[in-house]
Amino acid sequence: MAGDNNGKISSGDTARDIAKVKEAFNGTASIDKHPNIKLDYALGKVMVALPIALLLLMGLHVLMTKVKTADNEQGELGVVRVVGMIVVGLVMLLAFSGQPLDALVMEIGLGGRLDAVNLVDADCAIVTSVAIDHAQWLGNDRETIALEKAHIFRPDRPAICSDPQPPQSLVRHAEEIGADLWLLGRDYNYAGDRQQWAWTGRGTRRSGLAYPALRGMNQLLNASGVLAALQAVRGQLPVSAQDIRRGLSLVEMPGRFQVLPGQPTIILDVGHNPHAAGHLVANLGNMAYHPATYAVFGMLSDKDIDGVIAHLANHVDHWICCDLPGPRGTTAQMLADHLHMAGIDDLVDRRKGIDRSVVCSTTPDEGLRLARRQAGPDDRIIVFGSFLTVALALPAVREDLSATPPSN
Numbered sequence: 001m002a003g004d005n006n007g008k009i010s011s012g013d014t015a016r017d018i019a020k021v022k023e024a025f026n027g028t029a030s031i032d033k034h035p036n037i038k039l040d041y042a043l044g045k046v047m048v049a050l051p052i053a054l055l056l057l058m059g060l061h062v063l064m065t066k067v068k069t070a071d072n073e074q075g076e077l078g079v080v081r082v083v084g085m086i087v088v089g090l091v092m093l094l095a096f097s098g099q100p101l102d103a104l105v106m107e108i109g110l111g112g113r114l115d116a117v118n119l120v121d122a123d124c125a126i127v128t129s130v131a132i133d134h135a136q137w138l139g140n141d142r143e144t145i146a147l148e149k150a151h152i153f154r155p156d157r158p159a160i161c162s163d164p165q166p167p168q169s170l171v172r173h174a175e176e177i178g179a180d181l182w183l184l185g186r187d188y189n190y191a192g193d194r195q196q197w198a199w200t201g202r203g204t205r206r207s208g209l210a211y212p213a214l215r216g217m218n219q220l221l222n223a224s225g226v227l228a229a230l231q232a233v234r235g236q237l238p239v240s241a242q243d244i245r246r247g248l249s250l251v252e253m254p255g256r257f258q259v260l261p262g263q264p265t266i267i268l269d270v271g272h273n274p275h276a277a278g279h280l281v282a283n284l285g286n287m288a289y290h291p292a293t294y295a296v297f298g299m300l301s302d303k304d305i306d307g308v309i310a311h312l313a314n315h316v317d318h319w320i321c322c323d324l325p326g327p328r329g330t331t332a333q334m335l336a337d338h339l340h341m342a343g344i345d346d347l348v349d350r351r352k353g354i355d356r357s358v359v360c361s362t363t364p365d366e367g368l369r370l371a372r373r374q375a376g377p378d379d380r381i382i383v384f385g386s387f388l389t390v391a392l393a394l395p396a397v398r399e400d401l402s403a404t405p406p407s408n
Contacts, residue, residue: 089116103237111138113151124233125152125179126160126225129218130167131275136302146170153179158232162225182228190224199227206241212248216257217282223248255390257283260397263377265290266368268397269384272299274307280384281311290380292355296367298322298389301330305338308385313342316382318374319358320367324388332360364393372396 096104106122108115111134130146138145146167153159159179161170166183174181182188188201197220198207206227212219230239255270257280265287271280284293295316299305321335339345339358347356361367364383371381383393 089119093120108149108152110134111145111148113148115152118152121154122152122157123236124158124160124229125154126229127152127163127166127170128222128225129163129275130170131273132304133273133275134302135304143167143169147173150174153177153181155179158182158229160225160228160232162221162228164221180232182232184221184224184228188224188228188231190220192220199224201228201231204231206244210245210249213251214253214256215259215283216279217286218279255387264294264372264375265380266372266397267380267382267384268390268393269382270387270390271384272303272308272386274304274311277308277311277384280382281315284315284382287380290378291376292317292379294318294320294371294375294379294381296320296322296361296364296371296381296383296389296393297335297385298324298332298364298367298392299330299335299385300324300328300388301334302328303386305330305335306342309338309342309344313344317356318371319344320361320371321358322361322364322367322389322392324364324386324392326388329388332362336360364389365396368393368396369399 092106106117106120108117112118112127114137127146127149130142130149132140132142132145138148147169150159150170150173153174155178157179159174160182161174162184164184171181171183182201188199190197190199192198192209192211196207197209197211198205199209200206212223214222227244230237230244255268258268260266260268267284269276269280271277293316295312295318297319298321299308319336319339321332321339323332324330336358344356344358346358359370361370368381368383375381383390383397
């Protein structure tokens, strides 16, 4: 944090000031380089404590404004959560401040306005999409959530929104603060065929682009937003057409409709809200035929479980519900109850070609092992519902990969 001539606190020089903080703690501060940091090491630590204390006070203010509307249990969890985000944010900035980086990409963890990452004034901000999630923190509708996200925008700096239907609250906020708003369909767009795609935006066209290596129907939306950002900051960060093509062909994102090699086909997807579940269903529909689909299913209790199930109900044959740990974790039996309420039960009718089941497992890795034992070589298994579900299934994933012979 930095203080201007009027004594106001500004976050515009956060990276520079954190570099000063790091230098002071290392005992290498120079009064010639940083007059506001004393040579004396002990006094330097006192000076360093001030911006950190201010950050923590900001975090506590955030807590109080949000905890007021939560019950006691959610409030206590919220305190831990937000303070944790602030500490992680500080550690991250300290770690990267001394590195010779060309660019630093920071992902917002929760909304935008109150997220610790928002302490940094970014050269460019991107809102990829607006969906209902973290409703107890951000609001129950897209307009409210979009306004929370829009607070990562900054005056006179590029603000990219790749949501095909941007909420008006986001557009208004960008206009009110004077951000350089780039909207999909207005300022940039994309089109493609089976072989390649093209991007256009504000007088620039990039054609003959290979499709992103990431699977999924929504990846062109994401890629086009990235190209808009690169175009907006080209003066500060020039990137060649060759590097763009190389990046699209090599990009990886574990857990985002990640299809693993081997049989049966295993798909890892961290999607945990109805919006993500809709994309998952669309991506499953674009795959080759599989006789049966198994789902290793685990979710957190504060998510829209019924909304996710509604999307997947007609696309999964065998459900393996799993316990997730922690106070927000949902038990396998609770998930099974949600499935039963949605009309999904054990049912075998050979005449109609129906073979459906719902079972409970202790953990996602055990659930994946069970699915692998039951599935045929041409079937597929999706592990989804939470970042935690995919993470806890990884031991079984590693076992599966180690057992898969290398391809010739």
